[in-house]
Amino acid sequence: MTALTPLTFTATDIDALATATGRVAVIVAPDGKMGQAARRANRLTKGAIARFVASEGFEKIKMGQVTTLAWPVGMTAEALDILCLPRNPSVAEARKAGATLAKLRGGKTMLFAADGLRRVAEVSFGLVMRDYTFSDHKSDAETHDTAITVMCANPDDASTDAAPLLAIAEGAFMTRDLTNEPANVLTTTEFADRLAEMSALGLEVEVLEEADLEKLGMRTLLCVGQGSDSPSKVVVMQWNGGKKGEAPLALVGKGVVFDTGGISLKPGAGMEDMTMDMGGAGVVAGTMRALALRKAKANVVGLVGLVENMPSGNAVRPGDVITSMKGDTVEVINTDAEGRLVLCDVMWYAQERFSPAGMVDLATLTGAIIIGLGHENAGVFSNNDDFCKSFLKAAEAEGEGAWRMPLGKAYDALLKSRIADMKNIGGRAAGSVTAAQFLQRFVKDETPWIHLDIAGVASVKSATSLAPAGATGWGVMALNRLVADAYETE
Ligand code: BES
Ligand code: MN
Ligand code: ZN
Numbered sequence: 001m002t003a004l005t006p007l008t009f010t011a012t013d014i015d016a017l018a019t020a021t022g023r024v025a026v027i028v029a030p031d032g033k034m035g036q037a038a039r040r041a042n043r044l045t046k047g048a049i050a051r052f053v054a055s056e057g058f059e060k061i062k063m064g065q066v067t068t069l070a071w072p073v074g075m076t077a078e079a080l081d082i083l084c085l086p087r088n089p090s091v092a093e094a095r096k097a098g099a100t101l102a103k104l105r106g107g108k109t110m111l112f113a114a115d116g117l118r119r120v121a122e123v124s125f126g127l128v129m130r131d132y133t134f135s136d137h138k139s140d141a142e143t144h145d146t147a148i149t150v151m152c153a154n155p156d157d158a159s160t161d162a163a164p165l166l167a168i169a170e171g172a173f174m175t176r177d178l179t180n181e182p183a184n185v186l187t188t189t190e191f192a193d194r195l196a197e198m199s200a201l202g203l204e205v206e207v208l209e210e211a212d213l214e215k216l217g218m219r220t221l222l223c224v225g226q227g228s229d230s231p232s233k234v235v236v237m238q239w240n241g242g243k244k245g246e247a248p249l250a251l252v253g254k255g256v257v258f259d260t261g262g263i264s265l266k267p268g269a270g271m272e273d274m275t276m277d278m279g280g281a282g283v284v285a286g287t288m289r290a291l292a293l294r295k296a297k298a299n300v301v302g303l304v305g306l307v308e309n310m311p312s313g314n315a316v317r318p319g320d321v322i323t324s325m326k327g328d329t330v331e332v333i334n335t336d337a338e339g340r341l342v343l344c345d346v347m348w349y350a351q352e353r354f355s356p357a358g359m360v361d362l363a364t365l366t367g368a369i370i371i372g373l374g375h376e377n378a379g380v381f382s383n384n385d386d387f388c389k390s391f392l393k394a395a396e397a398e399g400e401g402a403w404r405m406p407l408g409k410a411y412d413a414l415l416k417s418r419i420a421d422m423k424n425i426g427g428r429a430a431g432s433v434t435a436a437q438f439l440q441r442f443v444k445d446e447t448p449w450i451h452l453d454i455a456g457v458a459s460v461k462s463a464t465s466l467a468p469a470g471a472t473g474w475g476v477m478a479l480n481r482l483v484a485d486a487y488e489t490e
Helices: 036-044 048-054 056-060 091-105 120-130 155-180 188-201 210-216 219-225 271-276 279-293 339-354 368-373 385-398 409-415 431-440 476-486
Strands: 007-011 023-028 066-070 079-084 110-115 148-152 204-208 233-240 249-259 299-309 321-323 329-331 358-363 378-382 402-404 449-453
Touching: 007 120, 007 155, 023 036, 023 048, 023 091, 036 048, 036 110, 048 056, 048 066, 048 079, 066 091, 079 091, 091 110, 091 120, 110 120, 120 148, 120 155, 148 155, 155 271, 155 279, 155 476, 188 204, 188 233, 188 249, 188 279, 188 299, 204 210, 210 219, 210 233, 210 339, 219 299, 219 321, 219 339, 233 279, 249 271, 249 279, 249 339, 249 476, 279 299, 279 358, 279 476, 299 339, 339 358, 339 431, 358 476, 368 378, 368 431, 378 385, 378 431, 385 402, 385 449, 385 476, 409 431, 431 449
Parallel strands: 007 148, 023 079, 023 110, 110 148, 249 299, 249 358, 358 449, 378 402
Antiparallel strands: 066 079, 204 233, 233 299, 321 329, 378 449
């Protein structure tokens, strides 16, 4: 797994500034005020920071931005980064500033003199999150494991505050690694093995094999994987950090390790992107990891359906009728609408086995959600306004885009089949909504439920505020906060 950049918090030692190697970063407030470390760097550089602060350049610099002095005189560092940040930044400003430092760092050692800055832990979180690189398959990988030292007023407090944030970062890194991994490496078996390893963190992990799934009657899930040589699996991860016997939150993820479309084969151009079609399962895994690492005081169960959607002589055909675990029959019109076939069985199983207090499913479910919302927001569908609001609030607080979409009887009617209980597609119109309607048929009335269509946000072609191009880990921060705010309330 991609390791977090090693971080050390130490007390401010202004003498270290002169002799540090790599990069040195200091803070100047928007009004030009400097702490003791920045003042020392200013003195070492014979007033270079003060000259910059007095210049037109400083007036133009935006908050959170950095100006770099290369090879500053009086210091051994190869660069002095002057970060403009108020003493008491918002969480978003602090994280963004950290991300800015990560982008500059480029794998070099960094001494960050935070002086009396508040929210040092959030700056560090932003730094670590943005410092991710997926280089497992690069033979000339840059070394990104050089250390960062954060000098601050209260290093013990900072490192205590940073611990739960670094747990979230580790969770997000797991999600990103899984989502970035090519499908020849991340087979269903490899995926299950990586989840099973999380039992070392105190999670109870079970792997259900094809024979188990057959016995449970998960025919819609199994039909998706039946054309692949990789065996279909369901993995159940339980974190019981809450009250004994209290109903858990259930997180359910679509884990299609590769989606060719099956017999309804996708066009060749861009098909390689379908290595990320297990992104929902990746978010479930990463969230469970974060919860376990920070020992969340809540009961949460994560379930993922791991399958590969391939065409073959055994593959499910358009027109086949399959019986779900629930007992409802589905006419498979398009084998490329496979995610809902996987999720419906896992969601039903989650409710039958755990009677969850709430259920959130995550899936790279439809291309249509990208047409509707682009790469800025995930589509949010829910049968429960309060539950939905608490999720939207958590996502907003974490800066993860999420936008509520409608559900309704008229959309549901589009799933009517002539020969079975339902079809697996509705048609071109409102493709993301009919997909959600399909899922809702497998949600019990008493289960508060949220469906997150993350097709547009799980993996992106250009960098976001906290992630480089590729897998983002979208959702780990929001779900972690949802658990903290709604399930760890005492
Ligand atoms: N995995 C895809 C959805 C997807 C598309 C995810 C683009 C990420 C990026 C899903 O299984 C799919 O193929 N959906 C079809 C549904 C259609 C056949 C009703 C789609 O969106 O075209
Ligand atoms: Mn598909
Ligand atoms: Zn898919």
